[in-house]
Amino acid sequence: MNIFPGSMPNPRHLFMPWLSISSAPLNLVRMTTRMGIMEIHRSLRVGDPAPDFELKDQHGSSVRLSEFLGKKNVVLAFYVLAFTGG
Amino acid sequence: MSVDAWPTQKKFAEETGAQFTLLSDFAKEVSHMYGVLDEKAGVAWRMTFVIDKKGTIRRIDSGEDALDISGVMKMCGELTR
Numbered sequence: 001m002n003i004f005p006g007s008m009p010n011p012r013h014l015f016m017p018w019l020s021i022s023s024a025p026l027n028l029v030r031m032t033t034r035m036g037i038m039e040i041h042r043s044l045r046v047g048d049p050a051p052d053f054e055l056k057d058q059h060g061s062s063v064r065l066s067e068f069l070g071k072k073n074v075v076l077a078f079y080v081l082a083f084t085g086g
Numbered sequence: 087m088s089v090d091a092w093p094t095q096k097k098f099a100e101e102t103g104a105q106f107t108l109l110s111d112f113a114k115e116v117s118h119m120y121g122v123l124d125e126k127a128g129v130a131w132r133m134t135f136v137i138d139k140k141g142t143i144r145r146i147d148s149g150e151d152a153l154d155i156s157g158v159m160k161m162c163g164e165l166t167r
Contacts, residue, residue: 043121044120044121044135044143044146045143045146046143046144046145046146047142047143048142048143049141049142049143050135050137050141050142050143051116051119051120052141053115053116053119055087055109055110055111055116056092056109056110056112057092057095057107057108057109057110058092058095058096058098058099058104058107058108058110059092059096060092060093060096063107063109065137065141066141068137068139069139069140069141070139070140071139072139073136073137073138073139073162073165073166074135074136074137075134075135075136075137075158075162076087076120076134076135076136076137077087077133077134077135077152078087078088078117078120078122078130078131078132078133078134079087079088079130079132080088080129080130080131080132081088081089081090081129
C-alpha cells in the first residue's frame with residue numbers, strides 16, 4: 001500500500017509518535033491504528049539504501065543483493081513479464 | 087527481474103541470449119518491497135534502479151523512461167570511473 005507516492009517524509013526525521021519504525025527496509029513504516037497494524041511502503045528515492053533480498057536466478061541458484069556490496073555496482077531492472085515485450 | 091518463475095527466466099534467457107542475471111521474484115516480495123508491484127495485475131511495473139557499491143540507489147527510471155537505457159549507461163560510467 002502506498003498512499004504517499006514519492007512524497008512520504010522519512011519518519012526518522014520527524015516526531016511522529018504514532019509511527020513505529022520497523023528495522024528494515026527503510027521504505028516500510030508500520031502504523032498502529034484502532035483497526036490494527038497498517039504497513040505503508042513509500043516509494044524508494046535516489047539516495048535511499050537499496051533493500052536487500054535473495055532471489056533465484058535463471059539457473060536456480062540464489063543471488064543476494066548484498067553479495068555485491070563493496071564489489072560491484074548493480075543495475076536492477078524490473079520488467080513486466082517474460083515473452084511479452086514488456 | 088520479474089515475477090516469472092525461474093524456469094521461465096531460463097527459457098527467456100536462452101531465447102533472448104541475455105548475458106546477465108535474470109532474477110525470479112515469484113513470491114512478489116521484492117517487487118512489493120521496491121514499491122514496483124501492481125497489486126491488481128500481480129506484476130511488477132517496468133522500473134530500473136542503479137545501485138552503487140555502497141548499496142545506495144543512484145538512479146531510478148520508470149515506465150517509458152526505463153526503455154531508454156542511455157541514462158543508466160551514463161550513471162554506470164560515472165560510477166565505474
